[in-house]
Amino acid sequence: MPKYFFILIIAMFTFGSQFAHAEPTVIRYPRPAAKTDSHFDYVQELLTEALSASPNKYKLLPSKATMQQGRAVHEMKNGTGEVDLLWSMSTDEREKSLIAIKIPIDKGLLGWRIPFVIGENRQMFKTVRTLHDMENYSAGQELDWPDVKILESNGLKVSTANSYEALFSMLEAGRFDYFPRSIMEIWKEQEVHAGKNLVISQDIALHYPAAYYFFVAPNKLQFALDLTNGLEILIHNGQFEKLFLKYHQSSIQKAGLKHRIVLELQNPFLNPANMPLGRSELWFKP
Incomplete structure (x- = not known):
């Protein structure tokens, strides 16, 4: 048997061993400053399920310091490695960077x-x-x-903190009237x-076009591709809808939107033409 054949076999085993023991790629998300992140359990399970089929392995970790959205976007745009992944409301500006x-x-x-x-x-809103x-x-x-500019x-009128x-x-101190x-x-x-x-308040609801997306740093293209593929698999096998209802069905029912006055607002900071509005399965309708 030719000598190069043995060399090839050894190389294959060596490569396979390295691949099997390859360290997962660390992906960092903003450590929230809030006492509790009402979205986190849902997002964590969604990410885990979406990435489970990926041939590339990832380890999701919070950033070293607490971080607000504006700072997280800045870190991602500049590829500092402090933050690689963010889940937030979309704007045209964020989608460009x-x-x-x-x-x-x-x-x-x-x-x-x-x-x-x-x-x-x-x-207070009984007659609105x-x-x-x-x-x-x-x-x-x-x-x-992004809601500040939308409102x-x-x-x-908007007061900010x-x-x-x-x-x-x-x-509670009366610095503003309501917190939507x-x-x-x-x-x-x-x-x-x-x-x-x-x-x-039981009387009104505000509604404006919005999309809550995962955003990935531009230098993490492979992760973005793997996450996208994983989410599409969940959509097609029905797991996405199951997870959505698991975490949100109770809240939707308690909100009682059909019994509220719904005030429609415009969102000039998100172009509808860039939203996947043609995919009805991705949108909630009361």
Whole structure:
């Protein structure tokens, strides 16, 4: 048997051994500053399932320091390695600088908002019928959230805070009138902040076009491809819908959107032409 054949066999075993013991690629996501991330359990299970079929192995770790959205986007754009993956509301600007995986993991729920108010103002929106009726009320938002510009562009007043947790105390202190939260967030937040004088208004909902995507740093193209392929597999085998309902069906039911006045807002910061609106299975409809 030729000598080169043995060399080839040895090389194959050596390569196979190296591949089998290859260290997974570390992918970092922003360590949240909030006491609890109402999205994290869902996102974590979705990521685990989506990446399970990938031939490349990944290890997901939080960033070393807590990080707000604006800082995370900056780190990803500049390829510092501090953050490689972000899940957030999309904007045209973010889609230009990062790799947007255009599968709305929230099915658009992030654009369906109902408000926290202080206890004595639980009837504050009882007579609201149009967006014009909201102009005298001030909403609270974190400074670098895309929602700030969306609300302002629709003529609504917005007060901002430098941190998410501060918003609950600011609302309780009367610094603004309401804190609009997604129906996929608000019920968990109510539990976490049960000690505060905050209630969920039962009268209105705000709605604007929104998509909650995974964003990947431009220098992590292979990870973006593997994640996209994994998510598409979950969509086609029905696991995506099962996970979505597992985490969000109860919140949707509690929101009672059909019994609320829905105020429609425009979102000039996300071009509908760039959204996968033709895939009806990816969008929630009340």
